[in-house]
Amino acid sequence: MSHNRFGHLFTITTWGESHGPALGAVVDGAPARLPISEADLQHWLDRRRPGQNRFTTQRQEPDAVKILSGVFEDPDTGAQVTTGTPIQLLIENTDQRSKDYGDIKDKYRPGHADYTYMEKYGVRDYRGGGRQSARETAARVAAGGIARKVLDGVTIRGALVQMGPHKINRDNWDWAEVENNPFWCPDKQAAAQWEDYLDGVRKAGSSCGAVIEIVASGVPVGWGAPVYGKLDADLAGAMMSINAVKGVEIGEGFGAAALTGEANADEMHADGAKASFDSNHAGGILGGISTGQDIVVRFAVKPTSSILTPRKTISRAGEETEIITKGRHDPCVGIRAVPVGEAMMACVLADHKLRHFGQRAGK
Amino acid sequence: MSHNRFGHLFTITTWGESHGPALGAVVDGAPARLPISEADLQHWLDRRRPGQNRFTTQRQEPDAVKILSGVFEDPDTGAQVTTGTPIQLLIENTDQRSKDYGDIKDKYRPGHADYTYMEKYGVRDYRGGGRQSARETAARVAAGGIARKVLDGVTIRGALVQMGPHKINRDNWDWAEVENNPFWCPDKQAAAQWEDYLDGVRKAGSSCGAVIEIVASGVPVGWGAPVYGKLDADLAGAMMSINAVKGVEIGEGFGAAALTGEANADEMHADGAKASFDSNHAGGILGGISTGQDIVVRFAVKPTSSILTPRKTISRAGEETEIITKGRHDPCVGIRAVPVGEAMMACVLADHKLRHFGQRAGK
Amino acid sequence: MSHNRFGHLFTITTWGESHGPALGAVVDGAPARLPISEADLQHWLDRRRPGQNRFTTQRQEPDAVKILSGVFEDPDTGAQVTTGTPIQLLIENTDQRSKDYGDIKDKYRPGHADYTYMEKYGVRDYRGGGRQSARETAARVAAGGIARKVLDGVTIRGALVQMGPHKINRDNWDWAEVENNPFWCPDKQAAAQWEDYLDGVRKAGSSCGAVIEIVASGVPVGWGAPVYGKLDADLAGAMMSINAVKGVEIGEGFGAAALTGEANADEMHADGAKASFDSNHAGGILGGISTGQDIVVRFAVKPTSSILTPRKTISRAGEETEIITKGRHDPCVGIRAVPVGEAMMACVLADHKLRHFGQRAGK
Amino acid sequence: MSHNRFGHLFTITTWGESHGPALGAVVDGAPARLPISEADLQHWLDRRRPGQNRFTTQRQEPDAVKILSGVFEDPDTGAQVTTGTPIQLLIENTDQRSKDYGDIKDKYRPGHADYTYMEKYGVRDYRGGGRQSARETAARVAAGGIARKVLDGVTIRGALVQMGPHKINRDNWDWAEVENNPFWCPDKQAAAQWEDYLDGVRKAGSSCGAVIEIVASGVPVGWGAPVYGKLDADLAGAMMSINAVKGVEIGEGFGAAALTGEANADEMHADGAKASFDSNHAGGILGGISTGQDIVVRFAVKPTSSILTPRKTISRAGEETEIITKGRHDPCVGIRAVPVGEAMMACVLADHKLRHFGQRAGK
Numbered sequence A, B, C, D: 001m002s003h004n005r006f007g008h009l010f011t012i013t014t015w016g017e018s019h020g021p022a023l024g025a026v027v028d029g030a031p032a033r034l035p036i037s038e039a040d041l042q043h044w045l046d047r048r049r050p051g052q053n054r055f056t057t058q059r060q061e062p063d064a065v066k067i068l069s070g071v072f073e074d075p076d077t078g079a080q081v082t083t084g085t086p087i088q089l090l091i092e093n094t095d096q097r098s099k100d101y102g103d104i105k106d107k108y109r110p111g112h113a114d115y116t117y118m119e120k121y122g123v124r125d126y127r128g129g130g131r132q133s134a135r136e137t138a139a140r141v142a143a144g145g146i147a148r149k150v151l152d153g154v155t156i157r158g159a160l161v162q163m164g165p166h167k168i169n170r171d172n173w174d175w176a177e178v179e180n181n182p183f184w185c186p187d188k189q190a191a192a193q194w195e196d197y198l199d200g201v202r203k204a205g206s207s208c209g210a211v212i213e214i215v216a217s218g219v220p221v222g223w224g225a226p227v228y229g230k231l232d233a234d235l236a237g238a239m240m241s242i243n244a245v246k247g248v249e250i251g252e253g254f255g256a257a258a259l260t261g262e263a264n265a266d267e268m269h270a271d272g273a274k275a276s277f278d279s280n281h282a283g284g285i286l287g288g289i290s291t292g293q294d295i296v297v298r299f300a301v302k303p304t305s306s307i308l309t310p311r312k313t314i315s316r317a318g319e320e321t322e323i324i325t326k327g328r329h330d331p332c333v334g335i336r337a338v339p340v341g342e343a344m345m346a347c348v349l350a351d352h353k354l355r356h357f358g359q360r361a362g363k
Helices: A038-048 A098-104 A114-121 A127-132 A134-150 A175-180 A188-203 A231-240 A253-258 A337-360 B038-048 B098-104 B114-121 B127-132 B134-150 B175-180 B188-203 B231-240 B253-258 B337-360 C038-048 C098-104 C114-121 C127-132 C136-150 C175-180 C188-203 C231-240 C253-258 C337-360 D038-048 D098-104 D114-121 D127-132 D134-150 D175-180 D188-203 D231-240 D253-258 D337-360
Strands: A011-016 A022-028 A065-067 A071-073 A080-082 A087-092 A155-163 A210-217 A245-250 A268-271 A274-277 A295-301 A311-314 A320-323 B011-016 B022-028 B065-067 B071-073 B080-082 B087-092 B155-163 B210-217 B245-250 B268-271 B274-277 B295-301 B311-314 B320-323 C011-016 C022-028 C065-067 C071-073 C080-082 C087-092 C155-163 C210-217 C245-250 C268-271 C274-277 C295-301 C311-314 C320-323 D011-016 D022-028 D065-067 D071-073 D080-082 D087-092 D155-163 D210-217 D245-250 D268-271 D274-277 D295-301 D311-314 D320-323
Touching: A011 A134, A011 D022, A011 D087, A022 A134, A022 D011, A038 A065, A038 A134, A038 A337, A087 A134, A087 D011, A114 A127, A127 A134, A134 A337, A155 A175, A155 A188, A155 A337, A175 A188, A210 A337, A210 B253, A231 A245, A231 A295, A231 A337, A231 B231, A231 B245, A245 A253, A245 B231, A245 B253, A253 B210, A253 B245, A253 B295, A268 B311, A295 A337, A295 B253, A311 B268, A337 C337, B011 B134, B011 C022, B011 C087, B022 B134, B022 C011, B038 B065, B038 B134, B038 B337, B087 B134, B087 C011, B114 B127, B127 B134, B134 B337, B155 B175, B155 B188, B155 B337, B175 B188, B210 B337, B231 B245, B231 B295, B231 B337, B245 B253, B295 B337, B337 D337, C011 C136, C022 C136, C038 C065, C038 C136, C038 C337, C087 C136, C114 C127, C136 C337, C155 C175, C155 C188, C155 C337, C175 C188, C210 C337, C210 D253, C231 C245, C231 C295, C231 C337, C231 D231, C231 D245, C245 C253, C245 D231, C245 D253, C253 D210, C253 D245, C253 D295, C268 D311, C295 C337, C295 D253, C311 D268, D011 D134, D022 D134, D038 D065, D038 D134, D038 D337, D087 D134, D114 D127, D127 D134, D134 D337, D155 D175, D155 D188, D155 D337, D175 D188, D210 D337, D231 D245, D231 D295, D231 D337, D245 D253, D295 D337
Parallel strands: none
Antiparallel strands: A011 A022, A022 A087, A065 A087, A071 A080, A155 A210, A210 A295, A245 A295, A245 B245, A268 A274, A311 A320, B011 B022, B022 B087, B065 B087, B071 B080, B155 B210, B210 B295, B245 B295, B268 B274, B311 B320, C011 C022, C022 C087, C065 C087, C071 C080, C155 C210, C210 C295, C245 C295, C245 D245, C268 C274, C311 C320, D011 D022, D022 D087, D065 D087, D071 D080, D155 D210, D210 D295, D245 D295, D268 D274, D311 D320
C-alpha cells in the first residue's frame, strides 16, 4: 500500500506540491514497445491546462511534461517506445507566485484540507494548497496519456453534463460540440446558457459545482473481477480520489433506485458469439465485469471552496477569525476535472486490461 | 493485489459460493487482545439474515458463523481474544435447494453477471448466482463485526432513506425507529407507506431499488490520507463493491453540484484545540482526511434483477430466448444492504485507523 | 499488505493454528478451467505428512484437504475445474493432544518464537506452537498443488543435499533415488549414512539442521522483473518465510563469492532463436528474469529447537528457569521442508507467470 | 504490486536508467516532521559513490541528490521537515559517455541481464546496462537515508567480510577499521592483504565476488510478523534484489545446518522485563519477529560480470560470437554493495516499524 499510488499492475505514483520545484508521476507496469513521446502526453496536458479562457484560473503554466526514464529506441523501428521499466514524468512548476498565499499560512480555509492536514501531520505546505492542490491532477493526466497507449482500440471521452443547477438536455448530445466551448459541454444550447451563468458566478466572487460524465467505448466483455476488484469499485475509488469530487455513479446510478426491475433490466439479443443489449442501464458493467457496452461513469464536483465572500474559520492557534480566498481560482473547478476524469478512466481500464490477461496466463 | 481481498492493514479476504458447502472470510491484521466471540459476530449476521419477514427472501439460513482461528484465551483475563493472527470466519450453507436453479444453467439473466462471468472465465457456478450471489455479503458482515471491535469509540449506523421513488422526510429522522420496522427506515411515516408500496411490488412479481445512508460517529480528525488513499475514495470503492450498488456519495454528494461555494462551505468555530463546524456538507471528510464530524455515505442499490416478468435474453449457445427468474428473492435487495453497508464502513475505518497509526510510527 | 498473504496475482492467504479446529489457505487468482480435485492436492500433502517413519514426528494426522469453494463442473467436459474465484482449502486438526503442551504455557522455548510473539502481541496460542507451528506449511503444500496446475509444463523437484554436517556427493545425484529413502536424498550412499547419523541424533534427544535444493525445469526465458519484483528476490523471501530457514541461495550462491568473473560467466551458444548455456552458475536467473535454464534454489534449515536437553530460559513472569521440550518432534525438520520448498517454488513461479502475461497484456 | 516498488507502509519506488537524464526514487509513507536535508542524504550517497579509489569504477559522478517534494518548514522550528507526503529524490546522470557502450548494443554479455531483458521486453536501453545497471542502487541509498531518520535509535552498519575466497578473521573485528580502508573491511590485516589481491585481479582484467554483513543494533523486540510478512523474509527479498546478489543468510545462516539443536539454541536470562540472550545464532529474529538482539544479515555478491577476457555469447540476431566488456568497471562490485545493503536494511526496518505500530493501532 502506498497512499500516493494507484493501480495494481499498471500503477501510477504521483508526487509533488503546487509550489515546489516540480511534480510528477512514476508510471510502472506498462507493456514494452508502446510508441510514446512527450508530445503525445503534452496533448492531454494542454487540454487540462488552466489559463485558457476567463473561466479557469489565470495561472499561466506551460505544464510541459518531460519523460526522464523508461523509454528507448525500438530495435526494429528506431521509434521511441516504452521499455517495460518505470516511466518518470516530470512537470516543473514555473509560475508559483508564492506571495499570493501568505494569508492562508495560519488560517484554515473552509472546504479545503488545511485543517485536516495540520491535525494529521502537524505540518503542511500551505503554498497553493501544497499536496492538496488540484495541480496534482496534471500528473494524472500525463499518466493517463500512457494508459491510453495501453488501451489501443478503446476511446475515452468526457463531458460536463451539469453546471451548478443547470443540466444539459441529453437529447442535444453531440460529442463534436465538446471541443467547441470552454466547458466540454456536449449540448450547444446549454453551453451558451452556462456562459452567462458562469460569468455571473465569477463576477459575484462565488463558485459553483458540476457533474462530469466519462464514457469508454470499445472495452471488450470480460475485464474486471469479483468481488473487491470489481471494475466499478475501482472506478468509484478512482473518481472519488479526484479533488473536490463528492459522488460517483455508474450507468443509471442513483436513478436506478427509482426504477422497477423490469425497466432496469438490459435485455439481450444474439450478436454473433456475443450479446447485444437493448439498453445500458448497467453502464457497461455487470458483477464488476465489463459487458462490452460503453462504460459510463458520472461524478459530482463540489463548488470551488476558494471564494471572495468572507467565511468564519479558526487559525492554527485556535482563534476564531474570518477568511477570504483571493488569488487566481476557477469559479467552477469541475470544468478542469473533465480531462482528469478521462485520465482516471484510462488508468483504471489499463490496469484491468493487464490484470485480465494476467489471470488468463496468456490465453 | 487479490481480486477477493479488501483493505491494506486490516484486510478481509472472502471466499465461497452461494451453493457450495460453505463461505467465509479471512480477517488479517486485527490488533491482538480484542475480546471477541462467535456471539458478538452472530449479532450482526442476524441483522442481515433473510427470511425474517415477507419482504426478504424466504431462504431459511441460520447463517451461523464459526471462528476457526486467530483467537485464544487472554493470559491475564482468560477471556477469548484476538491473537493478532488471521481469523477465519466460516458460515456453512445449509439451505441450498439446488433444484430451484436448474433453469438458469444455460440462460443468462439480464441484470445478473451470468453473461460476463461466462465470457471472462468460461465456467461459472450457476447455482444461486455462485460467487456473484449476495450471499457473499454474509462474510462481509461477519468481518465487519471484528472491524467494529477495532473501532472502539466509533458508532456506525445505517438506514434506508429511499425505497423505489419514495424518499423519507429527513425532518422525521429518528434512529430509534430504524429497529422498529422491517426496512431500517428512520422515518416512521415513510416506513408505513413503504409497507404498502412494497407489498404491491412483491405481488406484481416486480422489484424496486433503494438508497442507503451509513453514518459513522466518533471518528477523530486525521484518519485518511492523500491522494489515492483518501478515506472517501476507499469508502466509494467499498460501497460500490457491494452487489447491485450503482452510485455512492459523500456528505452533500451529487447535491453539492447545485450549491454555491458560500452555501457549501462548512464554517468553523473553535472548540478547545479542535474545530467545530456549523454544517457538514463535506460528510466528515476534507482532502481525504476525517474532520472529526460524522462521516456520511449514501449508496444506491438497483432493483432486484430477479423478477417474474419474462425478459429477452440469450442462451450460452447464443440462441435468443426469454427468462423468468422464479425462486426465493427479495423484491428490494436494498433492505438487506443496510447491514452490509455498515460492515463496509467499519472495515474501511478500521483499516484507516491502523494505517493512520502506522504512518505515525507510534506517536 | 497482509502479513499472512503471499503473492501478487496468484495469492495464498493461510490461516490457522496447530491446535485449533482447522487450518487452511485461500488461493486467489488462479486461472479458470484448470482441472482440480481434492485427490490432486492430497498427493502433495501425503508427501509432507509426518508420522510416516521413525525420523519424523509421530503425530498421526491424515491431513485430509477439503476444497470448499472456487471449483465447479466444466460446461464442456463436466470435469471439476477452477472457476477463477477464490479456492478455500481446509485441513482439520484431528490429533491435537493438547495435554502434551501444558508445560510451555508459561515458559519461553529457546529457538522458538514464544518470547517474540508474547512481546509483540501480549497473547499467544501456546498449544503446539500455535500459529508459529510448522503445521502451517500443510496449507502451503496444498496451495502449491494448485500452483503446479497453473505451471503446466514446468517440473519442480526437491532434494535434501545436506543433513547436519554431512553433504551429499553431487556426482551421485539421481532424482529417482529421492523417492527411495525417507530423507528425499538423491545420493543413495549418503542416504544410507544419514540413517545411522539421524538415529544417533534422535536417540540422544538432540536435533540437526539440513540444506534443501529445489529445482524447477521447463520455465521459459522471460519470467520475472526488475528491480524489486525480481524472480530471485521473491524466491528468497518465499523460502525464508518457511519455518526455521536461515539462508537462501540461488545457483552458485555463496560459492559465487569465491569465483572469478571468468569462471562464473555462463557462456552462451545459439539454439535456434534462443540461447543455450554452457553452465548454470546463475541458477537460471539473470537480472531477476528467468534464462530458460533450470531454476536452482537452496535453503538452510536450522536444527529443530525442541530438544530433550534442558536449556536456560525465562518464564512469562520474567523468572529464570529451564525447559525441556518433550512431545512428538522431528529430529531434523529439514526433511519435511522439502515438499514445502517445492510448494513455495511453485507458488512463486505461478505468480510470476501470471504477472508476466499481465504486463504483456495478452501478447 | 509494482515491479519497481519496495515496502508496504514505508515504500520506495525507484526509476531511471544508467544513461538517461536522471534516476531517482519516490519515498512514500514516511512520518511527518522528520528533519531532513539534501546534505543528510548526500552523506550516504558519498559513501557509495564510485571513482574514489582505484578499486572502483572511474566513472566520475557527483551523484548529487535533490529533494523535489515532500518537505517543508516546520511550523514550530522552521527547520526543513518531512510533511508526510511523497518525497521525490532525483539524481542527475552527468557522466554518461554513451560512446563506450556501442559494442554491447547487439551482443549479450554473459552474466548480465542483456539476453533476459531482450527476451522479456523486446527492447532494452543497452547504454551502461540501462535499468539493470548498479547505478539504480544510488536511489536506494538516498531512500535509505530517509529510512534511517524513521529509525531513530537504531544503528545500521555494514562490512565486507569476504573478498573472493579470502575471509576476514572475525576475532579481529573492529567497526572503526571499516572507515579506514577502501573495502569497508573490519579486519585491518585482511584489508591489507585484500589490497594486493584485488590489485592482481584488476590487472588481470578479471573480477571477484564478496560477502557483506549488515548489522542493525537497537531494534526493539517485536517488529516483524508471521508468516509471509516475516522480518527475515523481507530482508532476504530486499538483499536478493540488489544487483549481483546470489545468497542471503540470517544469523548463523547456512552454518546452522551443521549445528545441533543444543548448540544453536540461544539461551535466555532475565533482564528486567525483557530477555537477554547468551548468544545470537538466530541473528536477532525468531518466528519472523525481532528479539531485541542485533539483527545480522549476510549476502553474497557474484564477481563482476564485465571482464576483459573474451567470453562466448550470441548476438541479438542469434549468431554465435565473443564479447569483451571494456569500459569502466569495478573488479569487485561487492565493495559498493556495502552501503546498498545498509540502505536496504534501513528500508526494511523502517517499513516494519510502521507496520508494527499500525497493527497496534497506536498502543
